[in-house]
Amino acid sequence: MKDMTDIRIPRAINWNRLEDDKDLEVWNRLTVNFWLPEKVPLSNDIPSWATLKDFEKTLTIRVFTGLTLLDTIQNTVGAPSLMPDAVTPHEEAVLTNVAFMEAVHARSYSSIFSTLCSTKEVDEAFRWSEENPHLQAKARAILETYAPGNDPLKRKIASVFLESFLFYSGFYLPMYWSSRAKLTNTADLIRLIIRDEAVHGYYIGYKFQRGMEKLPEAEQQALKDYAYSLLFELYEIENQYTEELYDEIGLTEDVKTFLHYNANKALQNLGFEALFPPEVSEVNAAILAALSPDSENHDFFSGSGSSYVIGKAVATEDEDWDF
Amino acid sequence: MSDVCPEASLPTCFPDIVYYSSTSENTLRFVERLGLPAKRIPISPKVTGPVIDRPFVLICPTYADGEGRGAVPKQVIRLLNDPDTRALLRGVIGSGNRNFGTLFASAGDVIARKCNVPLLYKFELAGFDNDIARVRAGLEQMGRNLGLAQMGDAPCSTMA
């Protein structure tokens, strides 16, 4: 009986009374996005997998174990650590969805492994990931900020960097294979993950901005400084991780460009300015096309006036349009 | 925070810019960096929208549901449902995030198709420096073309 007074009973959540419309908007998008790896016909990639050289297979499995680690962290520590800081009950509910989808992401790499690889190859790669100093260093840097008692806004900064920056040294590879018509079903699955991470990074970044705007100027500046210095720390690690993985296949420079581009997007999710100039962050067209198929060229300004493309068919519901 | 009008006094060749931006304000940040007169479509349906009386380009972020439905924010649809406003629309710039795959900036595609106007450009989030430069140059060129063809009452400052 004596402990009863310490129990905090949450308010029953009422989705018909919102404090922040973004909560419902993001909830809706996340729930319609729901998917499971079984939905993707991964076994169609078996013939393609067989065409990869041994070192390319090793690279691919290692990249996926690295991604598995990040999703595991976000599933069991990252997203749950944000819940006590939630400002609205709806935010907390959204974060439970985020946490669960991270488990789906982590689980789906194992689906890829069981479809394409031998147990021995996979066990070796998991051992590699446990011993790789760069992978362990980035996990540690993130987990330090997630620790209980730390500044909730710094935790959100680290979370956005994980969601919108750290994954991309890994995501590059399936996009690269896809641009060469290899492992295309695996790429379809990775694109589902990438889409989820976009909403996660957006939402956590959005909540960060709502929290930061309440602070006095000096504290805002201190948080901004913290964000850029954490990004630099992670960027150093990512560079080394990238070199170790991609030197052999000769893609290191291309991956680094992709890192710059995604670092810029992570900063924008936090409401900050991009850091890397276009010269080092313009990603090659094949990778961009792999990210967003059928929509490569959007600069119709540069054509002559008559070559403008009128929008192509996209699903619309017509109920809101009067014409 | 409703209007960004740093150079409003300059009679330029640029078409007007009208944009929507939700509370995450990426599109607002893009428009601020463009540094051109621009009118914001209010987020709240209770607030009346901007007066539009010159040819304009619409900049619109994407909020689709995963199947592509609902890509164009309701507030923007409401604006475009007005035939007089729609008649002044000269082109659309869509924004979003490439990570949404085939639905990247699909609000631009939808508006271009519905309103039969050119899709001029797509950019991500708050845009990067090269996007800003391209859009500025593109709008200037477009304004010059429009000025010659349709805007006798709003002459271009660069033309003698």
Ligand SMILES: Cc1cc2nc3c(=O)[nH]c(=O)nc-3n(C[C@H](O)[C@H](O)[C@H](O)COP(=O)(O)O)c2cc1C
């Ligand atoms: C619920 C939700 C759905 C979204 N859907 C798409 C989409 O289908 N395609 C896309 O390119 N971007 C999509 N986005 C990304 C936004 O368009 C992008 O973040 C944009 O910069 C938002 O502009 P704003 O901050 O000015 O409102 C979505 C974002 C959210 C929160």
Ligand SMILES: [Fe+2]
């Ligand atoms: Fe994930």
Ligand SMILES: [Fe+2]
């Ligand atoms: Fe995530």
